[in-house]
Amino acid sequence: MHSRWLLLSSIVVVLANGCAAAEEKTASSVAPQALKAKTDYCKTCHGLDGQGFRGSFPMPRLAGQQPEYLANQLQAFIDRRRTNPVMFNVAHVLDPAMVKSLAAYFQNLNPKPLGGASKALVPEGKKIYEEGLPSANVPPCASCHGPDAKGADAFPRLAGQLHDYVFRKLSDWDKERGQRKDQPDNSAIMQPIAHNLTEAQIKAVSAYVSQLE
Ligand code: HEC
Ligand code: HEC
Incomplete structure (x- = not known):
């Protein structure tokens, strides 16, 4: 069973490295003031230090995020593989x-987690x-997201x-991610996993990861 996830992992890495190599050629340096203006803008929604913000709905934490994943998501918003009108507007000008x-x-920001989840759910979420959940065909999250998440x-x-x-995200996966059937992407890896979790299990695992530093 484990080797299947390892195989999937190497496919993702190969796909991602292909993109990174293409990016390398076009990327030149960005003026510090221009970068600061942008990051200040991102923080108006994503919170001080990119720690996330809880308004009328939750704005995800960007601090400590993997650069490759972050860049992939910006491209997914642009391609409308991942549907979000706000982030389409933000991303397509970058x-x-x-x-x-x-x-x-x-990636280099490291504020404390915002917290706020029920501590009582943490042990079940950690498990x-x-x-x-072998009986529901859900592999360990740790096998892909790492032992420390x-x-x-x-x-x-x-x-x-x-x-x-x-x-x-886990509740709405099918409605938001992988929305272009002609352009399959990494979101397909998570689709069956999100689908096979019950609401209570999603709550528990969300509580667990949210308090990890
Ligand atoms: C006007 C508010 C707003 C601004 C400004 C904004 N974002 Fe977002 N961003 C959002 C919302 C809302 C989401 C969550 C979308 C969802 O629920 O899928 C999001 C999601 C993201 C995600 C996906 C996170 C994940 O974990 O998958 C990335 C990456 C992101 N934003 C980067 C940026 C960057 C970089 C900037 C600045 C250039 C920025 N955002 C500016 C509102 C904003
Ligand atoms: C086989 C590998 C694999 C396993 C196992 C896995 N994931 Fe994922 N997960 C991914 C990949 C790859 C992505 C990024 C998808 C994309 O780029 O659209 C992802 C994305 C996510 C996201 C979206 C993050 C964001 O910031 O929007 C969440 C939440 C998530 N996974 C939770 C889980 C949980 C909880 C488990 C265990 C129940 C789990 N994953 C198991 C590979 C995996």
């Missing part, structure tokens, strides 16, 4: 050099995260992510 600089900037390359960091954001 050039490759700016994307690279933004990704590096947010799901580490062992998966910090992610790697195209696998996102989940540690410290807002629990209500994680809950929404």
